[in-house]
Amino acid sequence: MTTTSASSSLKPSGQRVPYRPPTRSRDRARAAFNSRILTWLAIGIFLFLYLPIIVLVIYSFSGARNVGVWAGFSTRWYAELLGDRALIAAFRVSLWVAVWSTLIATVLGTLAALALERYRFFGRLTFDTALYLPIIIPDIVMALSTLLFFVTFAVPLSRYTILVTHVAFNIAFVAVVVRARLAEMDSSLEEAAADLGANAWTAFRRVTLPILMPGIVSGALLAFTLSLDDFVITFFVAGPGSTTLPVRVYSMIKFGVTPEVNAISTLMLAGSTVLVVISLLLQRR
Amino acid sequence: MTDSFRVELLDVTKRFGDAVAVDALTLQVRDGEFFSLIGPSGCGKTTTLRMIAGFEQPTDGRIFIGGQPVEGIPAHQRPVNTVFQNYALFPHMTVAQNVAFGLEMQKVAAPDIKQRVAEALELVRLPQMAERKPRQLSGGQQQRVALARALVNRPQVLLLDEPLGALDLKLRRAMQIELKHIQSDVGITFIYVTHDQEEAMTMSDRIGIMNEGILQQVGSPHEVYEKPVNRFVADFIGETNFLPATVARLETEEDYPMVALQGGVKVLAANEGHDLQLGRPVTLTIRPERINLYPQGEVDVLKAESGLEAEELARILGAKLPGAVDMKEFLLAEPENVVLDGVLEEAFYIGTDTRFRVMLEGGASLVVRQQNYGSRYDMPFDVGSHVYVQWAAENAQILIE
Numbered sequence: 001m002t003t004t005s006a007s008s009s010l011k012p013s014g015q016r017v018p019y020r021p022p023t024r025s026r027d028r029a030r031a032a033f034n035s036r037i038l039t040w041l042a043i044g045i046f047l048f049l050y051l052p053i054i055v056l057v058i059y060s061f062s063g064a065r066n067v068g069v070w071a072g073f074s075t076r077w078y079a080e081l082l083g084d085r086a087l088i089a090a091f092r093v094s095l096w097v098a099v100w101s102t103l104i105a106t107v108l109g110t111l112a113a114l115a116l117e118r119y120r121f122f123g124r125l126t127f128d129t130a131l132y133l134p135i136i137i138p139d140i141v142m143a144l145s146t147l148l149f150f151v152t153f154a155v156p157l158s159r160y161t162i163l164v165t166h167v168a169f170n171i172a173f174v175a176v177v178v179r180a181r182l183a184e185m186d187s188s189l190e191e192a193a194a195d196l197g198a199n200a201w202t203a204f205r206r207v208t209l210p211i212l213m214p215g216i217v218s219g220a221l222l223a224f225t226l227s228l229d230d231f232v233i234t235f236f237v238a239g240p241g242s243t244t245l246p247v248r249v250y251s252m253i254k255f256g257v258t259p260e261v262n263a264i265s266t267l268m269l270a271g272s273t274v275l276v277v278i279s280l281l282l283q284r285r
Numbered sequence: 286m287t288d289s290f291r292v293e294l295l296d297v298t299k300r301f302g303d304a305v306a307v308d309a310l311t312l313q314v315r316d317g318e319f320f321s322l323i324g325p326s327g328c329g330k331t332t333t334l335r336m337i338a339g340f341e342q343p344t345d346g347r348i349f350i351g352g353q354p355v356e357g358i359p360a361h362q363r364p365v366n367t368v369f370q371n372y373a374l375f376p377h378m379t380v381a382q383n384v385a386f387g388l389e390m391q392k393v394a395a396p397d398i399k400q401r402v403a404e405a406l407e408l409v410r411l412p413q414m415a416e417r418k419p420r421q422l423s424g425g426q427q428q429r430v431a432l433a434r435a436l437v438n439r440p441q442v443l444l445l446d447e448p449l450g451a452l453d454l455k456l457r458r459a460m461q462i463e464l465k466h467i468q469s470d471v472g473i474t475f476i477y478v479t480h481d482q483e484e485a486m487t488m489s490d491r492i493g494i495m496n497e498g499i500l501q502q503v504g505s506p507h508e509v510y511e512k513p514v515n516r517f518v519a520d521f522i523g524e525t526n527f528l529p530a531t532v533a534r535l536e537t538e539e540d541y542p543m544v545a546l547q548g549g550v551k552v553l554a555a556n557e558g559h560d561l562q563l564g565r566p567v568t569l570t571i572r573p574e575r576i577n578l579y580p581q582g583e584v585d586v587l588k589a590e591s592g593l594e595a596e597e598l599a600r601i602l603g604a605k606l607p608g609a610v611d612m613k614e615f616l617l618a619e620p621e622n623v624v625l626d627g628v629l630e631e632a633f634y635i636g637t638d639t640r641f642r643v644m645l646e647g648g649a650s651l652v653v654r655q656q657n658y659g660s661r662y663d664m665p666f667d668v669g670s671h672v673y674v675q676w677a678a679e680n681a682q683i684l685i686e
Contacts, residue, residue: 186373188369188370188373191340191360191367191369191373192369192373192374192375193375194340194359194361195340195360195366195367195435196361196366196386196390196434196435196438197361197362197387197390197391197438198361198386199359199361206386207375211375211376211377
């Protein structure tokens with residue numbers, strides 16, 4: 001191969017592409033063209049992502065009975081929501097599951113993060129991998145396997161089975177977020193606390209926990225959002241009388257999409273957005 | 286075990302798996318002393334400090350603090366405090382809260398805490414920074430907060446783990462002096478770990494030099510510089526020349542043994558308690574600044590191109606004016622002087638002094654430092670010229686490998 005490369009440099013000069021020095025104006029024109037393309041690409045992607053949501057939000061304020069028809073601004077569907085007993089009940093189940101699963105998963109996830117980041121123990125790597133599985137495996141697999149588990153052990157499906165399942169996948173998300181914070185934390189801070197006379201518990205309470213707190217809170221907000229929005233897994237493990245909001249919305253759609261669905265979706269969207277923004281702001285601290 | 290030792294380590298060994306970090310270390314640190322542990326990275330100095338603090342447990346041996354054995358006592362119950370290399374200030378607390386932390390742990394009453402925190406910040410000259418967060422301070426200020434946070438607890442011993450390592454050279458020099466002043470003000474025993482021998486020399490009452498887990502020598506800065514016990518210490522502290530030699534005579538009129546250098550040149554050398562036998566290979570160590578260079582041959586005092594005034598040169602050489610002096614004869618008038626022929630190979634002017642590389646008769650090579658007093662007094666030596674190389678026998682020390 002070396003011979004060919006050597007011969008290529010010996011080609012008559014007429015076969016070479018003549019060299020043109022780059023001119024300043026040509027470079028500038030190309031840069032301007034590139035930046036214009038990039039701008040339009042970015043706008044296109046944002047439209048693709050958010051246009052459906054914008055449409056949904058706009059039509060939730062339409063007075064018309066049919067979706068996709070604009071009949072003047074109205075909060076009629078929001079009022080109708082408040083009167084929908086089944087929907088309110090589903091919302092309360094969702095809230096109950098989200099609050100409790102968040103609390104439990106935050107405590108367990110934080111402890112798991114501490115164990116993995118601070119201690120060396122037998123089976124640590126296995127535990128590490130197993131903990132993150134719920135993030136990676138498809139929802140449908142998680143849903144089927146937990147359903148199978150409950151059926152095998154004859155556990156009656158109820159809001160408690162939803163709670164257990166939500167805790168299971170939320171631990172992973174809390175652990176990831178808390179661990180990132182913990183990895184940034186200088187471990188000599190804990191030694192400094194001990195050096196100044198703090199026992200292990202006091203050092204944790206006065207030093208480690210306050211430093212981890214933004215990570216813990218943002219992990220908890222993430223868990224809360226995930227729990228509130230989850231449909232696939234919940235759909236499988238929900239029992240009669242324990243319908244959550246996303247499951248209820250799904251069953252409403254089966255009878256045709258009404259603007260009421262638009263309204264409830266807009267509210268959920270607003271709630272989730274607020275939580276995610278708070279979570280991101282806390283992680284930045 | 287005597288009470289006058291603030292910290293005592295007896296035969297302390299620390300192993301990490303198969304690696305021996307600290308090997309049978311025995312060390313006594315006196316009350317109120319500024320003691321430095323120095324050595325290259327990985328020599329075991331930080332591990333030793335961490336064992337005194339209680340962050341590591343010795344594999345073997347005993348540690349006493351204030352006369353009390355401390356095995357099994359966790360770090361938070363030991364009467365010592367540490368200034369960490371990266372300061373380890375609590376980022377979520379203010380400076381005042383950081384300094385108050387140790388006192389709160391000791392359950393000191395709130396008004397006392399307030400007063401002692403103010404005093405501690407006064408000591409490190411940062412009283413106006415009390416309400417700042419650590420990240421709003423410069424590196425030097427953070428370092429002082431770390432010092433105040435440790436000292437406010439009035440520990441029996443303050444441990445410092447390369448606390449000046451992250452500061453720039455000028456600030457480091459200033460902090461060295463300040464640390465030394467603070468130490469003599471508070472009178473607390475300091476154990477200071479560093480790899481910087483100059484820093485240790487500047488501040489310490491005594492220095493312990495470690496290499497590969499073994500304590501090589503303990504002594505005052507003067508002792509470890511003037512009388513290093515082995516080649517490692519001589520090399521690690523300051524700059525030196527090593528000359529291979531063999532023992533040629535054990536007894537001489539001048540009370541110094543005589544050794545033969547490369548090429549058979551015989552010179553007197555000082556022996557600090559080493560057991561010498563005739564023919565034994567040894568190493569001579571001579572500090573570059575202890576070697577002097579003189580022009581060769583007869584020096585006419587009045588015409589000498591030394592750059593000196595004739596009276597001045599005559600005074601130095603002990604000659605009577607007017608007159609000529611044979612340099613070698615003059616130098617050898619002092620029986621303990623070693624005078625050898627040499628050729629100047631290189632000269633580097635570095636401001637405070639000039640460094641020469643000299644090839645000795647017999648083929649050995651030496652680095653020589655001559656202080657520059659000012660152009661009028663400096664001997665103008667040319668590269669390639671023949672010179673007399675002189676040192677006093679007491680400055681050439683015999684080391685056993």
